[in-house]
Amino acid sequence: MDDGEDGLDRRLNELGERLAERKTAADRAGDKARGADKSAYSQAIKVSSEFIAGVLVGALIGYLVDTLAGTGPWGMIVFLLLGFCAAVLNVMRALGVVATPQPRKRDDRK
Structure with a gap:
């Protein structure tokens, strides 16, 4: 009967270790998700x-x-109306839908 109890204790300890590993992994994933939520909220x-x-x-x-x-x-x-158009353009630029204007390079060849 002692072998059965020792095997049960061993399996119980292994289960406890695996649960602890998964809990830390889940905590890390939750921290990443909370960080992403804060980033999305600040973007909004x-x-x-x-x-x-x-x-x-x-x-x-x-x-x-x-x-x-x-x-x-x-x-x-x-x-x-002009303010509305400018606001929509700024929102599109902030979201990366429209590229920001870049200065043109001059061609000095004649």
Whole structure:
């Protein structure tokens, strides 16, 4: 009967070791997932703030043009649309959908 209990204790110890290994592996995977969640959240905050800022700046410029020039709602409409377009372009650049503009290389040959 002692052999049976020794074998049971050995298997129980092996099982405990394997469970400990898997728990540490799962903890490491959870830490990576939490880091990815924070990165995605910060990316979302950055993109949304760029979009809101573009629209607000366009609206502000349109309001100032309307106030100074007395053009009615047309300045607000035009610059709000321009701000929206600029905001969408900035979001696309931030997400990597559109490349950032690079200065052209001049060709000095004549």
